[in-house]
Amino acid sequence: MKLSPKEGKEGSEVEDNKMKRIILFGAPGSGKGTQADALEQQYGWEKISTGDLVRAEVAAQTPIGREIKPLIEMGQLAPDETVLKILKNRLAQGDLVNGYILDGFPRNLAQAEELTRLAVDSETAIFLKIVNDDVVVGRLTSRLTCSQCGAIYNSVGNPPLKTGQCDLCGGPVRQRADDNEETVRRRINVYREQTQPVIDYYKRLGKLHEVDASGTVEEVSAAIAGAIN
Ligand code: ADP
Ligand code: MG
Numbered sequence: 001m002k003l004s005p006k007e008g009k010e011g012s013e014v015e016d017n018k019m020k021r022i023i024l025f026g027a028p029g030s031g032k033g034t035q036a037d038a039l040e041q042q043y044g045w046e047k048i049s050t051g052d053l054v055r056a057e058v059a060a061q062t063p064i065g066r067e068i069k070p071l072i073e074m075g076q077l078a079p080d081e082t083v084l085k086i087l088k089n090r091l092a093q094g095d096l097v098n099g100y101i102l103d104g105f106p107r108n109l110a111q112a113e114e115l116t117r118l119a120v121d122s123e124t125a126i127f128l129k130i131v132n133d134d135v136v137v138g139r140l141t142s143r144l145t146c147s148q149c150g151a152i153y154n155s156v157g158n159p160p161l162k163t164g165q166c167d168l169c170g171g172p173v174r175q176r177a178d179d180n181e182e183t184v185r186r187r188i189n190v191y192r193e194q195t196q197p198v199i200d201y202y203k204r205l206g207k208l209h210e211v212d213a214s215g216t217v218e219e220v221s222a223a224i225a226g227a228i229n
Contacts, residue, residue: 018120018121018122019096020121020124021101021122021123022101024036024102024103024126025127025128025199026130026213027128027133027191028136028184028191029135029136029139029140029143029184030130030136031128031213031220032128033051034152035217035220036049037152038217043098044097045098045099045100046095046099047101048102049150050105053086053087054068054072054086055072059147064085064086074183075184075186075190076190077194083105083107083111084118088118091119108194108195108197109197111198112201112202113201116205124227125202126224126227126228128220129213130213137188140184141180141181141184142155143155143175143176144160144174144175145174145179146168147171147172148171148172149171151166209228211223211224211227
């Protein structure tokens with residue numbers, strides 16, 4: 001379902017005409033990808049997952065992909081300029097109508113500031129909060145991902161109907177190379193050091209909504225809907 005454009009509403013016309021940008025951030029395993037998929041279905045906004053875009057470069061063995069493969073396999077972030085270039089290319093495709101959901105971007109303060117400069121879209125930043133590391137470690141070590149379309153499954157809670165095969169596109173469903181416990185713990189540390197400051201950035205701008213992300217997928221979706229509306 002596409003959201004109808006707002007009509008005849010009070011307030012600034014400029015604000016109403018802006019593209020809606022939802023920024024989802026939180027620790028690895030907090031459910032960004034899962035919730036971005038749900039929002040895409042619900043509101044007709046495009047999901048833009050910088051992680052999926054980066055992994056596609058790696059899979060296609062492009063020059064960029066070859067450069068960043070060792071980094072992401074070690075749980076490190078790809079360089080800011082590289083991710084920005086990939087993101088700008090995606091935003092320039094001209095298919096974004098009502099809005100888009102950023103899943104996994106910005107990952108640090110420099111990226112957040114660059115995003116603010118890059119586009120004047122109307123932003124809502126949603127922080128998917130999970131306090132207990134073991135919850136996200138559990139989710140990620142049981143996560144399965146379609147390497148063709150990026151669909152997200154879970155071997156415990158939400159397996160594909162046919163083992164190893166994506167329900168949506170028929171592509172291969174596997175564990176991501178960086179979804180082992182050691183790498184996941186390292187990614188959580190990177191998140192603490194680099195992504196936490198992004199929370200304060202959006203708080204200062206008055207755009208931050210904090211959502212408890214430790215519940216079921218449906219509970220988290222309901223909390224996000226409450227924050228958006
Ligand atoms: P992120 O994109 O933030 O790293 P994902 O959306 O890929 O997180 O979710 C990580 C794993 O946890 C996946 O296996 C997914 O199916 C599962 N998952 C996502 N949200 C929930 C939830 N609310 N409860 C339980 N499992 C979840
Ligand atoms: Mg993700």
